[in-house]
Amino acid sequence: MNARARKVAIIGGGIMGSAAAYYLRRLGIEAVVLERGAFGTEQSSRALGFIRCQGRHHAEIGLAVHANRMWPGLAGELQADLEYVREGNLVVAETAADEDRLRRSSAAARAAGLSTRVVSRAEIAHISPRLAGPWRSGIFTAEDGHASPVKATHAFAAAAQRLGAEFRPDTPARAIEIADGRVAGVRTASGLVAADAVLCAAGVSTNFLLRPLGLALPIQIVRSSNLESEPVPPFTRIGVWSPHIAMRPRLDGTFSFGTGYRGLRPDHDLGAVSLNHLGWFLPRFLANPRRPRLRLNRDTLDNLGRALAARAAMRPMPEPIVNEDMIAERLRWAGALFPHVGGFRRARAWAGRIDATPDLIPIIGPFEKLKGLFVAGGFCAHGLALAPIVGRTLAELMARGTSEIDLRAFRPERFRGPVLDEDPTAL
Numbered sequence: 001m002n003a004r005a006r007k008v009a010i011i012g013g014g015i016m017g018s019a020a021a022y023y024l025r026r027l028g029i030e031a032v033v034l035e036r037g038a039f040g041t042e043q044s045s046r047a048l049g050f051i052r053c054q055g056r057h058h059a060e061i062g063l064a065v066h067a068n069r070m071w072p073g074l075a076g077e078l079q080a081d082l083e084y085v086r087e088g089n090l091v092v093a094e095t096a097a098d099e100d101r102l103r104r105s106s107a108a109a110r111a112a113g114l115s116t117r118v119v120s121r122a123e124i125a126h127i128s129p130r131l132a133g134p135w136r137s138g139i140f141t142a143e144d145g146h147a148s149p150v151k152a153t154h155a156f157a158a159a160a161q162r163l164g165a166e167f168r169p170d171t172p173a174r175a176i177e178i179a180d181g182r183v184a185g186v187r188t189a190s191g192l193v194a195a196d197a198v199l200c201a202a203g204v205s206t207n208f209l210l211r212p213l214g215l216a217l218p219i220q221i222v223r224s225s226n227l228e229s230e231p232v233p234p235f236t237r238i239g240v241w242s243p244h245i246a247m248r249p250r251l252d253g254t255f256s257f258g259t260g261y262r263g264l265r266p267d268h269d270l271g272a273v274s275l276n277h278l279g280w281f282l283p284r285f286l287a288n289p290r291r292p293r294l295r296l297n298r299d300t301l302d303n304l305g306r307a308l309a310a311r312a313a314m315r316p317m318p319e320p321i322v323n324e325d326m327i328a329e330r331l332r333w334a335g336a337l338f339p340h341v342g343g344f345r346r347a348r349a350w351a352g353r354i355d356a357t358p359d360l361i362p363i364i365g366p367f368e369k370l371k372g373l374f375v376a377g378g379f380c381a382h383g384l385a386l387a388p389i390v391g392r393t394l395a396e397l398m399a400r401g402t403s404e405i406d407l408r409a410f411r412p413e414r415f416r417g418p419v420l421d422e423d424p425t426a427l
């Protein structure tokens, strides 16, 4: 059991750091959030917005179910509109292989207590009448939904501040300080922020802080490019996942489009950190037909600069490059999905860096080797949905030394031995 913390320094003002600060304050624990740039400008403002349990890795599904139970109450609790819609998530199958995968995914979801069911072509037409395509069948989970990542992140941050958490923007954490074999706080340009626990929730930059302590984690970065359409007269509130494209309808008639479940190969910007934990990543990379495309570009230079100078690593990351080919492809698939629109028009495109782990489940919890140090990272593009339960559980662990939810499957030390592999039923 970890000693109980009275003050926690949190590195990273994304949704994880903000949610942890909120739940810490609810338990009466002091919380200081250090953010190197502006709050919520990295992954947390770039997510598509799916709040789903369906199709999760079997090790993660329980956590996702707990999070899903919290989402309906969050708008009231945080006193903010989150654009949360819970009208189900539909996944459609094009081929016999897709069908087989979805059926197995549905069985896994039902075993975890979800209402996921296989739906016929006729039922698909009933659930999403405007949806076109050669869909053989699909699966539908009524309790899944979607929300605004930006609004959810800001709502947690604002609620935490109302409860007395201190949020410091433009304050990079330079180092995690150790004294007498346990954490003593976080070093910043303006001095030490003393704390008896530190939560590293630094997203894709987690290892810049953990490596000097000999605690680097196997996290690699992939880049995904997404698209928001101009508004059309609203015709659905249900998120759809096809093999080629994922779609989230917004209440104002705009749509967000991202990667479908068969995947479009994401980008990986080469840099010194590409060599991070190759023993874990290289075999999986080579065996993966949807492996990331390796890119040499301005991010490579930025990345090398960060590797060479510790101070450079503390700067906010540059805006990620949008892959225009990917965006063009998304626009084509979007039009094919809803032909009655007569072609969606691009309002904006954006890219986001995703922190991925070898087993495609996140890294959450305390370090056994260093008392008082906790991490929340490697969310593999699932962190928006999980944030409430991760924030609450980490706050319990830091405040009380125990938590209602068991996080052992996500422990940072799991990479010392063989880890779970990709779950073929996960989408």
Ligand SMILES: Cc1cc2nc3c(=O)[nH]c(=O)nc-3n(C[C@H](O)[C@H](O)[C@H](O)COP(=O)(O)OP(=O)(O)OC[C@H]3O[C@@H](n4cnc5c(N)ncnc54)[C@H](O)[C@@H]3O)c2cc1C
Pocket (backbone or CB within 6 Å): 011, 012, 013, 014, 015, 016, 017, 034, 035, 036, 037, 038, 039, 040, 041, 042, 043, 044, 045, 046, 047, 048, 049, 050, 051, 149, 171, 172, 173, 174, 201, 202, 203, 204, 205, 206, 209, 224, 225, 226, 258, 313, 314, 316, 317, 351, 352, 353, 354, 376, 377, 379, 380, 381, 382, 383, 384, 385, 386
């Ligand atoms: C394109 C895309 C689509 C996604 N779609 C979904 C989805 O549909 N559903 C879902 O559940 N999830 C989705 N995700 C994943 C989700 O966005 C992330 O898992 C989640 O936002 C992670 O939150 P975070 O707080 O851990 O990280 P971040 O939001 O990246 O926050 C980390 C913060 O740490 C700060 N930081 C780093 N180093 C330092 C330092 N030294 N000092 C101070 N601050 C520092 C950074 O500036 C950053 O603000 C998606 C992600 C992307 C990129």
